[in-house]
Amino acid sequence: MIEHRAEEYIRLAMAAAETAAQRGNAPFGAIIVDPNGAVVATAYHRVKEMLDPSAHAEITAIRTLCQERRTTSLEGFRLYVNKEPCPMCCICMIEAKLAALYYGDSDEASVPCYIPAEEIARRARGHRLRVYGGILATETIRQREQLSRQYGL
Amino acid sequence: MIEHRAEEYIRLAMAAAETAAQRGNAPFGAIIVDPNGAVVATAYHRVKEMLDPSAHAEITAIRTLCQERRTTSLEGFRLYVNKEPCPMCCICMIEAKLAALYYGDSDEASVPCYIPAEEIARRARGHRLRVYGGILATETIRQREQLSRQYGL
Numbered sequence: 187m188i189e190h191r192a193e194e195y196i197r198l199a200m201a202a203a204e205t206a207a208q209r210g211n212a213p214f215g216a217i218i219v220d221p222n223g224a225v226v227a228t229a230y231h232r233v234k235e236m237l238d239p240s241a242h243a244e245i246t247a248i249r250t251l252c253q254e255r256r257t258t259s260l261e262g263f264r265l266y267v268n269k270e271p272c273p274m275c276c277i278c279m280i281e282a283k284l285a286a287l288y289y290g291d292s293d294e295a296s297v298p299c300y301i302p303a304e305e306i307a308r309r310a311r312g313h314r315l316r317v318y319g320g321i322l323a324t325e326t327i328r329q330r331e332q333l334s335r336q337y338g339l
Numbered sequence: 340m341i342e343h344r345a346e347e348y349i350r351l352a353m354a355a356a357e358t359a360a361q362r363g364n365a366p367f368g369a370i371i372v373d374p375n376g377a378v379v380a381t382a383y384h385r386v387k388e389m390l391d392p393s394a395h396a397e398i399t400a401i402r403t404l405c406q407e408r409r410t411t412s413l414e415g416f417r418l419y420v421n422k423e424p425c426p427m428c429c430i431c432m433i434e435a436k437l438a439a440l441y442y443g444d445s446d447e448a449s450v451p452c453y454i455p456a457e458e459i460a461r462r463a464r465g466h467r468l469r470v471y472g473g474i475l476a477t478e479t480i481r482q483r484e485q486l487s488r489q490y491g492l
Binding site: 237245282 | 386387389390391392393398401402405406409410411425426427430431433434435451452453454459462463464465466
C-alpha cells in the first residue's frame with residue numbers, strides 16, 4: 187500500500203531535480219524521509235558538479251545523511267526520487283538498509299544499464315527493499331521534458 | 340585475452356585489501372591502470388571509515404581518479420579488484436566508461452544482492468565493459484580468509 191504522502195514527497199524530489207537542472211546537471215532529485223515522515227535529506231544529481239560518476243541524487247542523499255547521523259544504516263527510512271533509480275543506486279539503498287523506495291516514472295533510455303528496481307529488490311538477500319513506482323509519473327515525465335528544453339540538457 | 344600483467348595488478352589490489360582490513364574495513368582493494376599500464380589509482384573499502392555505504396574500493400578509486408583528472412570519463416582505463424564487484428560498483432564502472440574489469444574470486448555471500456559482473460556488462464547498452472574473472476582466485480580467497488581471522492572481520 188502506498189502511503190498517502192507519497193505524492194507530496196515526490197513533488198519535493200521534483201523540486202530537487204529542478205535545482206539539478208539549473209546547475210547544469212541531469213534533472214534528477216531525491217529526498218529521504220525518516221520513520222516519522224520528516225524529510226531529513228534532499229539531494230540532486232551532481233555528477234558533473236562533483237566530477238564523481240557515483241554522485242547520482244540517490245547516492246548523494248544516502249551519503250550525506252549517513253555522514254550527518256554518523257551511521258551506515260538507514261533502517262526504517264524511505265527514499266523518494268522523480269525517476270526509477272539505476273541499479274547502482276538501488277544497490278546503495280540495499281547496502282544502507284533503507285525500508286522503501288518510491289519513484290515517479292521509468293525511463294530505460296536514461297541509464298547505461300537498465301535493470302528494474304523491482305528485479306534488484308527481488309534478487310537481494312538479507313534485506314528487503316519495498317519498491318513502489320509510477321507515483322505522479324505523468325508529471326515527472328512532463329517536468330523532465332520541460333527542464334531539458336529550458337536548460338538544454 | 341588476459342594481458343600478462345593482470346596478476347601483477349591483482350597483487351596490488353590485494354595489498355590495498357590488506358590496508359582496508361588493517362583499518363577495520365572489509366578486505367577489498369582496487370587499483371586503476373591507465374592505457375599505458377601505469378597504476379594511477381589505489382583504493383580500499385572505506386564504508387565504515389567514511390560512513391558512506393557507497394565507499395566500496397572500486398567506487399572510491401573511480402571517484403578519486405575522476406576528481407584528480409577533472410573528468411567523469413575514464414575511457415581506456417582498466418580496474419583490478421581482489422573480488423568480483425557488486426552491481427553498484429559494476430554500474431559505476433560503466434558510468435565512468437572504463438574499458439575493462441579484472442577480478443580475483445567470486446563470492447556471492449559477500450554482497451547483499453549478487454548479480455554477476457558479466458551479466459551487468461551484457462545488459463549494458465552504449466558502453467561495453469570487458470570482464471575477466473578468476474585471476475589469482477585461489478590466492479585472493481586465501482588472503483581474505485587470513486585477513487578475516489587476523490583482524491576479526
